[in-house]
Amino acid sequence: MKSEHTSVVIGIDIGGTEIKGGVVSSEGLLLIERRVRTPIEEGEIGMIQALHRLISELSVQTNCPILGIGIGSAGRIDSKLGKVINATNLPLTGTMLADEVTELLSLPVYVDNDVNVAALGEAWVGAAQNNDSFAFVALGTGVGGALFSDGHILQGVSGGAGEFGHLILKPGGLACNCGQHGCLEQYVSGSALQRMARKIDPNYDGHMLLKLAGQGDLQANKAVDHFVIDLAYGIVTIHNVFDPGMIVVGGGVITSSEVWWSKLLETLNDISPKSITLKPALLGNRAGILGAAKLVYDRINI
Ligand SMILES: [Zn+2]
Known part of the structure; x- marks a missing residue:
């Protein structure tokens, strides 16, 4: 105290x-x-x-x-x-x-x-400490995002800046509750992992999928590979638009990052020649x- x-x-x-x-x-x-x-x-x-x-x-x-x-x-x-x-x-x-x-x-x-x-928390005492410019991607039930520039959160005209979950990843793809189709959120969120898990077994959830992938299950790993590739494309797009000093990935899905983080770094390396600094959030x-x-x-x- x-x-x-x-x-x-x-x-x-x-x-x-x-x-x-x-x-x-x-x-x-x-x-x-x-x-x-x-x-x-x-x-x-x-x-x-x-x-x-x-x-x-x-x-x-x-x-x-x-x-x-x-x-x-x-x-x-x-x-x-x-x-x-x-x-x-x-x-x-x-x-x-x-x-x-x-x-x-x-x-x-x-x-x-x-x-x-x-x-803002991650900028203050977390993964982005001492970074004036970074993008934050939150992988939760949905996908949220924030842009931190010159020490401040960018709000946008209507408070919607940094809504990375609604970047269109696959034109004409899955319907999103924002009214668009093919949004990033439909492929890399906790809900997306849940959907992929149920395709393998109706009784599975996202946690089970990631656990099985960690244990080397082939079907689960294939699903996680899709998740990783889609997330990597989203991250490259965010990097190209904003050119941040780093990209911090947080949200509930980050708690399973030991299963997919190294794959994500490898995939980023494969699909973009740019040097993208990526860090997992620290504050949970x-x-x-x-x-x-x-x-x-x-x-x-x-
Ligand atoms: Zn959307």
């Missing part, structure tokens, strides 16, 4: 299954951490109440003065207004999240998209809490 005189920030990461919260020091240390189930079925009011409870508990547990609250949320976010523009998996579409939370403790509240915030599912806290530290300039 840090000194009682050190000011701290509360970081919150709102996901589809859990809301994670933490008290974070100015050096990026996670001093206290709490998690609660995301009460999706209770609608917007239940979500705000759960957030208020979590923040209240964290504020009671720390003895240090709290400078502000940072929130990363799934969905498209207007970070200037602190508003959720659209969240397909959460009952928060249209919610003025910053205003709802500011009411609680009368502290400054900053909100951004969960993947942007995870990238704490990247969101840490990055959300960094949103506050970046704005208050202590």
